Amino acid sequence: MTDPLHAIVSGAGVGGLTAALCLARAGLRVTVLERAPALEEVGAGLQLSPNASSILRDLGLLDTLAPFAVAPEALRVRRARDGAELMRMPLGAQAEARWGAPHIVVHRADLQRVLLDACGSTPSIVVKTDVEALGFATVEQDGRPGVQIGALENCEHTRFDADVAIAADGLRSTLRGRLGLGLGDAPVYSGRTAWRALIPGSEAPARALRPETNLWLGAKAHLVHYPLRGSDLVNLVAIIEDPWRGEDAADIWRDPLDANPRHLHRAFSMWSHEARDLLSLVRQWRRWPLFERPFSKRWSMDNVALLGDAAHPVLPFLAQGAALAIEDAASLGxxxxxxxADARAAIAAYERERIPRASDVAIASRRQASIYHMTGPMALARDAVMRRISIEAAMSRMDWVYGYRHGSGVSRPLLPWRG
Ligand SMILES: Cc1cc2nc3c(=O)[nH]c(=O)nc-3n(C[C@H](O)[C@H](O)[C@H](O)COP(=O)(O)OP(=O)(O)OC[C@H]3O[C@@H](n4cnc5c(N)ncnc54)[C@H](O)[C@@H]3O)c2cc1C
Known part of the structure; x- marks a missing residue:
């Protein structure tokens, strides 16, 4: 009997940990290398749509996550100026019946802990913290192709040998920089910043604690909020157009930028009292400049492949970044x-499925950005369409995103939200 393949996964974010679990299920031995000294409680809320929650269910993790998750009953779209409701798309039981799995919201730290615990109880997975992957070399090992990962472990140089390496090291992936994708392959600032905050439930107005995802649309800005961990917290994400030129934090999860909300309050000054009152409850904002990368037709070199934000950072307008990372992991497994044992064939099959899917979602997220931030007559026209749209039409526009399953090839519509 041949030894199982050994995979190194760099990065213990949502993508890396899910990939470790999926690869272990496929019979591989997995070592996860994480740069942070410890996986602490960092992050904010994440919406997890059925395309991702179905995979967590297949991994047996949805019930473990359930006590920390909220299943919103609806997505409520509102007009920023006066709070008028433009659309209400049911989620809850209707979403689960339509897309075959629940639509939930969770704190990223809760999801990461559930994934980490599952890795901890899988004998073929080892997670090592305080290890930063620096680069790789492809080699022959005992007559089969392999990879050596150069790393810093507790500040000492070291080397890990494996058959396969998966770079799940986020937007600023170090390993992606070694893939030879060209000088133009760098993160590009999108012209927008996200401002994230958590409000204690005890300080939030009762209407913000209803199990709903609220999306407010304003000129060149939008706001999303929903309750987290039952009603312990309210998660807020405000996205504005911002000619930001500063330095971004190398590790945005742990060192979010110092956020002076002056810009933010200016962008929301014409919004309804209800929205501004909610924003005024925030004590600490965290500012996240939003980046994309040029699309690449290749996510791999030899036995090294990209996954999650390292492969395809997407704008968060469809709330699909982590969901895509989870889909990637399932596809890889x-x-x-x-x-x-044919790692190259496996990576080629993974790329064939995932590159078109992630590109579709990235393009649709970009389009959604311009729809959400419309101004003047375009915004009026968008609002009129939203008010008229039937529930069936609103839900069917999301089928290709939320109803996606490995290899299903669900095709995408051309213009989401256009009636
Ligand atoms: C404002 C905002 C809202 C969002 N909302 C949603 C949402 O509602 N739903 C959704 O699905 N997605 C959402 N996303 C996107 C989502 O957060 C990301 O797509 C997702 O977290 C990416 O996961 P990842 O594992 O690929 O990368 P990351 O979460 O960035 O993890 C990368 C890991 O790699 C580690 N690392 C980095 N470099 C190295 C190295 N050299 N060696 C070892 N380890 C390394 C890092 O410390 C980190 O732990 C949102 C994003 C933003 C900005």
Whole structure:
């Protein structure tokens, strides 16, 4: 019997940990390398749509996550100026019946802890913190192709040998920089910043604690809020157009930028009292400049492949970044299960499925950005369409995103929200 393949996964974010679990299910031995000294409680809320929650369910993790998750009953779209409701798309039981799995919101730290605990109880997975992957070399090991990962472990240089390496090291992926994708392959600032905050439930107005996802649309700005951990917290994300030129934090999860909300309050000054009152409850804002990367037709070199934000950072307008990372992980696991020890064939199958899917979602997220931030007559026209749209039409526009399953090839519509 041959030894199982050994995979190194760099990065213990949502993508890396889910990939470790999926690869272990495919029979691989996995070592996860995480740069942070410890996986602490960092982050904010994440919406997890059925395309992702179905995978967590397949991994047996949805019930473990359930006590920390909220399943919003609806997505409520409102006009910034006066709070008028433009659209109400049911989620809850209707979403679960339509898309085959629940639509939930969770704190990223809760999801990461559930994934980490599952890795901890899987004998074929080892997670090592305080190890920063620096680069890789492809080699032959015992007659089969392999990878050496150069790393800093507790500040000492070291090396890890593996058959396969998965770079799940986020937007500023170090390993992606070694893939030879060209000088133009760098994160590009999108012209927008996200401002994230958590309000204690005890300080939030009762209407913000209803199990609903609220999306407010204003000129060149929008706001999303929903309750987290039952009603312990309210998660706020405000996205504005911002000619930001500063330095961004290398590790945005742990060192969010110092956020002076002056810009933010200016962008929201013409909004309804209800929205401004909610914003005024925030004690600490965290500012996240939003980046994209040029699309790449290749996510791999030899036995090294990209996954999650390292492969395809997407704008958060469809709330799909973490969901795509989870989809990537499932696809990777299934590709290795199908191709056995032939790592290159598995990676090629993974790229064939995932590059088109992630590109579709990235393009649609970009389009959604311009729809959400419309001004003047365009915004009036958008609002009129939203008010007229039937629930069936609103839900069917999300089928290709939320109803996606590995290999299902659900095609995407051309213009979401256009009636
Ligand atoms: C404002 C905002 C709202 C969002 N909302 C949603 C949402 O509602 N739903 C959704 O699905 N997505 C959402 N996203 C996107 C989502 O947060 C990301 O797409 C997702 O977290 C990416 O996961 P990842 O594991 O690929 O990368 P990351 O979460 O960035 O994890 C990368 C990990 O790699 C580690 N690392 C980095 N470099 C190295 C190295 N050299 N060696 C070892 N380790 C390393 C890092 O410390 C980190 O732990 C949102 C994003 C933003 C900005």
């Amino acid at each position: 299934l590709a290795f299960a199908a191709h056995g």
